[in-house]
Amino acid sequence: MATLLTINDLNQSAFTSAIKPQITNITPTNFVFNNPTGFSTISANTPGYIIITGSNFTTNTQVFTKLIGTSVSTQAKLATSIAFISSIQLNVSLQASAAGNALLYVVNSYGTLGIKQITFA
Numbered sequence: 001m002a003t004l005l006t007i008n009d010l011n012q013s014a015f016t017s018a019i020k021p022q023i024t025n026i027t028p029t030n031f032v033f034n035n036p037t038g039f040s041t042i043s044a045n046t047p048g049y050i051i052i053t054g055s056n057f058t059t060n061t062q063v064f065t066k067l068i069g070t071s072v073s074t075q076a077k078l079a080t081s082i083a084f085i086s087s088i089q090l091n092v093s094l095q096a097s098a099a100g101n102a103l104l105y106v107v108n109s110y111g112t113l114g115i116k117q118i119t120f121a
Contacts, residue, residue: 021061021106021114024054033083033091041121044099047080048120052090058109059084063092065118068101076105 028037029049042048052063061084066076081093090106097120106114 019056019058019108019110020112021056021058021108022054023052023104023106023114023116025052026104026116026118027051027053029091031093041119042094042097044097044120046096048094048097050092050094050118052092052104052106053088054106054114055088056108056112056114057084057087057090057106060109061090062105062107063090063094064105064107065094065097065102066105067098067120068103068117 027050028039028042029035029051030037031047031049033049033051036051042050061082063079063082064076065079066074077095077097079092079094081091083091085091099120102118102120104116104118108114
C-alpha cells in the first residue's frame with residue numbers, strides 16, 4: 001500500500017535551502033547587456049545595468065539595492081527592469097544610487113533570498 005505524503009511531511013528547511021538564489025557574480029554592463037564595462041563598480045547617480053549570474057533564479061524574481069549605513073527607515077530600491085534569462089542569469093536595470101557600498105538582494109518566486117555587496121562609484 002502506498003503512503004500519501006502531505007506538505008507537513010516535508011522538511012521545510014531543506015526545501016527552502018535547495019531553492020535559495022545564489023549570487024556568483026555581478027557584472028556591470030551597458031544598457032543592452034552585451035558589453036561588460038570591465039569595471040567592478042556600478043556608476044553612481046545614473047541608472048546602472050548589471051548581469052547577475054548564479055543559480056536558482058526563477059521567473060518573477062525581484063532585485064533590490066540598499067546603501068549600507070542608511071537609516072533603517074530608508075527603503076530598498078526595486079530594480080527598474082529585471083529580465084529572467086535563465087535559472088543562472090538575470091539582466092537587471094538598477095535605479096540611480098548615490099556613491100557607496102550597498103547590498104543587492106535577489107528574491108526568487110519562492111520568497112527565498114540571496115545577498116551580495118556591490119559598490120556604486
